[in-house]
Amino acid sequence: MTLEATLERVSAIRQALADPAALLGSSGALTGGTEAPGTSPAAGGASFASALEQASGSYDSAAAEGAPAPASSSAATAALLGGSGAAGLSATPGLTGAPGPTSAAGLTGTAELSSAYPLQSLEGIAGPSGVSPAYAADEGSPGSRIVAIAESQLGQTEQPPGSNESPAISQYRSATAGAIPGAPWCAYFASWVARQAGEPIGENGQGAGAVSEVWSWAQSTGRAIPNGPGVVPQPGDLIVFGDEHVGIVRDVLPDGQIQTIEGNYENKVAANVRSPTEATGYVNMS
Secondary structure (H helix, E strand, O other): OOHHHHHHHHHHHHHHHHOHHHHHHHHOOOOOOOOOOOOOHHHHHHHHHHHHHHHHHHHHHHHHHOOOOOHHHHHHHHHHHOOOOHHHHHOOOOOOOOOOHHHOOOOOOHHHHOOOOOOOOOOOOOOOOOOOHHHHOOOOOHHHHHHHHHHHOOOOEOOOOOOOOOHHHHHHHOOOOOOOOOOOOHHHHHHHHHHHOOOOOOOOOOOOOOHHHHHHHHHHOOOEEEOOOOOOOOOOOEEEEOOOEEEEEEEEOOOOOEEEEEEEEOOEEEEEEEOOOOOOEEEOOO
């Protein structure tokens, strides 16, 4: 383009900016639409002015309403730029629709709420098997619940050995009214397991601190089964050895041997196997 043509175009643009309506002739008032571009310099100036006005109005309206500029403003911008680089300005990525902080992974996912710690019982004691007495108490027969809860405590030991004490044993005592710290705890353990299973020992569910108390309660409630020929206990029954010791029947083997779980056996909660003749009796807990 020659210098004279450039000056002529600049003059037309200035005239359009000063009085756009004058260049529109008799049509005068603007209607809100955009007039199609002409071929003459004057017509080009009118198109420029209309596009400029429309673009300004669109962005002012969008700013006032807090909304993005309408698509027509991009077209107007393109007209002002003569089609060069307009697409790059109107389609800049990342300016809208960017993910906010609430979409960050892990902030709202339920998997993050799960605990990394092992299951514990209602009394805060977790046995090596990881079985929760709270879960077991809702499943199966009374006998199966008693066995599952007792199994969950296998391996709990006195601290130090021979002391009749540990955090777990302290919890076992909580199931018996008037429990004595440091006392032999086989009956405390049986009382705790029974209470956790929903089958508490004692007339009022107060537990028992001595084997003789367990047997007296069993006799008064019709649960006592003296041992003798043909007597076969059920899983979950208590196994009684005179006034000295009490445990829990875990299972009966095909040869008649009786698998047990016993508190205060060798200073821990231990699995054991007893002969059919060792016990003096059983307490039916089903």
